[in-house]
Amino acid sequence: MTTKRQVLIVAAIACVALLVAGLLWPDRVEETRHQPEAVRLLGEGGDPLVIMIGVTWSQEGYCSGQFSVQATETASEVRVGTVVSRESRGGGGCAGLGTLNGMAWTDLRLASPLDRRVVVRASDGQRLPIGSN
Secondary structure, eight states, rough: OHHHHHHHHHHHHHHHHHHHHHHOOOOOEEEEEOOOEEEEEEOOOOOOEEEEEEEESSSSSSEEOOEEEEEOOSEEEEEEEEEEEEEEESSSOEEEEEEEEEEEEEEEEOSSSTTOOOEEEETTBBBBBEEEO
């Protein structure tokens, strides 16, 4: 027959196991990589050092700060690298942003305003279309 003491011991062991599991396996982060597809300017009143880089995104939304991108700048072009998405898969929510026409957007801070420079995808040198908000 099970005693109260045995039940308490089993419950305590289960609690310790759950605590240890949480410490050993924290939230998992899933990383995916995407090729830049388009560029948007912030428009009048926007920061001239920031452009938006768009990627194809089939999900309904994404989290603020989920994407990151880097670029190399010269006097004639901005060469945009792969856009990296980092999604937490262990719980917790985010301030979700909606996709627009199957695209997700992340900001890219430039060293100097875009002006007449072209924006190209680093992987293949393809010139990216530039739109505005």
